[in-house]
Amino acid sequence: xxxxxxxxxxxxxxxxxxxxxxxxxxxxxxxxxxxxxxxxxxxxxxxxxxxxxxxxxxxxxxxxxxxxxxxxxxxxxxxxxxxxxxxxxxxxxxxxxxxxxxxxxxxxxxxxxxxxxxxxxxxxxxxxxxxxxxxxxxxxxxxxxxxxxxxxxxxxxxxxxxxxxxxxxxxxxxxxxxxxxxxxxxxxxxxxxxxxxxxxxxxxxxxxxxxxxxxx
Ligand code: DX5
Ligand code: ZN
Numbered sequence: 001x002x003x004x005x006x007x008x009x010x011x012x013x014x015x016x017x018x019x020x021x022x023x024x025x026x027x028x029x030x031x032x033x034x035x036x037x038x039x040x041x042x043x044x045x046x047x048x049x050x051x052x053x054x055x056x057x058x059x060x061x062x063x064x065x066x067x068x069x070x071x072x073x074x075x076x077x078x079x080x081x082x083x084x085x086x087x088x089x090x091x092x093x094x095x096x097x098x099x100x101x102x103x104x105x106x107x108x109x110x111x112x113x114x115x116x117x118x119x120x121x122x123x124x125x126x127x128x129x130x131x132x133x134x135x136x137x138x139x140x141x142x143x144x145x146x147x148x149x150x151x152x153x154x155x156x157x158x159x160x161x162x163x164x165x166x167x168x169x170x171x172x173x174x175x176x177x178x179x180x181x182x183x184x185x186x187x188x189x190x191x192x193x194x195x196x197x198x199x200x201x202x203x204x205x206x207x208x209x210x211x212x213x214x215x216x
Pocket of ligand 1: 008010011033035066139140141142143144145146173174175176193194195196197
């Protein structure tokens with residue numbers, strides 16, 4: 001399966017975001033992972049639609065917006081308008097998940113649902129046909145640079161089995177490195193988020209090429 005790389009700007013220099021995005025775009029990244037945190041669903045605060053809009057003006061990467069917010073319905077339209085391509089909401093936060101996912105699709109965007117490590121994949125069982133992407137959190141959301149939770153490999157494999165023939169992407173997010181990449185893609189993940197492993201690498205462009213299997 002073709003693996004897509006979605007570098008997370010959470011680990012980039014926020015004072016030089018445009019350059020950080022350009023760097024991974026030139027190196028061959030597929031998506032740009034934008035972590036949106038509201039200080040309520042997660043104990044941290046990051047960026048909102050204005051930043052997405054500003055970056056949109058200078059990048060043609062697919063913008064993969066991960067909404068770690070308590071009330072996603074309030075913000076979906078604003079992110080769509082700002083230039084998001086994929087909008088992912090947390091199943092734990094969306095009170096009417098099916099409604100939120102169909103709304104995202106009605107805006108012409110790809111709909112994603114994210115699960116915290118402790119949330120069972122059964123939370124997605126009845127919305128599989130409303131999903132373009134499932135995001136399996138491989139750390140507890142809120143911060144970059146955390147350690148991958150090994151039990152998540154089985155969770156990815158279980159979800160891939162449940163998806164069967166459906167063309168739904170499985171994205172993994174948190175603590176993904178070149179060392180555990182093989183394990184998680186073999187389990188069935190095909191969209192890889194990497195924050196620290198790209199932006200904190202000595203040579204971020206080389207890290208992108210390595211994740212993409214273009215260089216050893
Ligand atoms: C965590 C975020 C992740 C984070 C991943 O809440 O959702 O996207 O940026 O960072 P790394 O790859 O450093 O774990
Ligand atoms: Zn994320």
